[in-house]
Amino acid sequence: MNQTSDVAIGMIALPAEPLPPGRLGGLEVLVRHALALQTAGVERVVLAGPGAAEAATITHPRLTVPVEVEAGQRADWWLQVRAEDTTHRGLPKELLARARRLGAQQAAVDGEHRILAGRAPQVALLAPGAPLPADVQPWAMERPLFVAPARTRAERRAAIRLHLRSLIKPTSGIFERAYMRPLSLQMTRLLMGTPVSPNAISWLTLALAFAAAGLVALPSRTAIIAGGLLHMFMRVVDCVDGELARLRYQSSEFGAWLDTVGDGIGLAAFLAGVTWQVVVVRDLVSPWWWVGGGGVVAWLLVQAFQIRAAMLTRAGGTFQTIEWGHRATGDKSLFERFTGSIEYFLRIDAISTYYGLAVVFDALRPLLAAHAVIASAAAVYFGLQVRGLAARRKAAS
Helix, strand or coil: CCCCCCCEEEEEECCCCCCCCCEECCEEHHHHHHHHHHHHCCCCEEEECCCCCCCCCCCCCCCCCCEEECCCCCCCEEEEEECCEEECCCHHHHHHHHHHHHCCEEEEEECCEEEEEECCCCHHHHCCCCCCCCCEEEECCCCCCCEEECCCHHHHHHHHHHHHHCCCCCCCCHHHHHHHHHHHHHHHHHHCCCCCCHHHHHHHHHHHHHHHHHHHCCCCHHHHHHHHHHHHHHHHHHHHHHHHHHHCCCCCHHHHHHHHHHHHHHHHHHHHHHHHHHHHHCCCCCCHHHHHHHHHHHHHHHHHHHHHHHHHCCCCCCCCCCCCHHHCCCCCCHHHHHHHHHHHHCCHHHHHHHHHHHHHCCCHHHHHHHHHHHHHHHHHHHHHHHHHHHHHHHHHC
């Protein structure tokens, strides 16, 4: 039975004893619950339980659904969380979708803690360890999804660690997992309680990219090494904007585009700096102008094709959700199969690591030659992919 059109209301069950003051990942605990329920698609958020009448008003600039004390509202689904717990940001949405898809009441269970998607408010069932009735199906979800206690300081510290670990994308590359995310998550931990916005971090990342490009163009070996290392560090900072956006519910289409386009421009600037170093500073005029310049142009073409694909597929500012041929589950061409086999080693985290190390070890001309070949092949591949996407869209319209 498909219930996707049913009305859903979010419910936060408050205890009689008020929650201790304090923030969790940069947000008040109740605000975090309300934003998670809003993201799940509820029409309103209701405060229930013995402490509802005494609860302070929940307000936040990004909270657009009404929040009110329980007053006999009717709904097809009640998405219910316990105020003293905290959940993975995407869990309420997944649980509600699961309940609607199965047409049955569901409880996402993590040890003794759970959240519910039920047909009626059932505050008592949210108590840790409370037995579930036969008509509520338990769902033993797997990490990174979680429900965890968040009342005491110790519980909140443990919950913050869970929230931070959950920010690592399943699509993260090998170098991103090896050193970028461990460093970026510590930076996010420091910034999560500050007014620094994800977009501010994106602009800082772009500034660092240009700074690295400027350093590698200088006639100083020390500056060149610093530029290569800064380029790698810039990619660490680049992880922070998305982490802050997901942690504090500050994602936006503009921010996604700023992050994505900044990645492409930053790498193009770095390669332009390397080309300047090889051709002008070291006076190796021909053919490196063509090799370096051609590589920059080919890379910008790759970015243009990917942006066009994102617009065709309405993927917003991310290229990861685009149905490229090398990620398809059906028949693939030889070119697509080869691309899929090497993609993991040619993601932006890997590219920035390779290129930064090549500059540090003064392998500038091999870097320009390799990039020109790889970027040219990528431009041809993504150009063909965009043509295929455009043809499929035209056929479907």
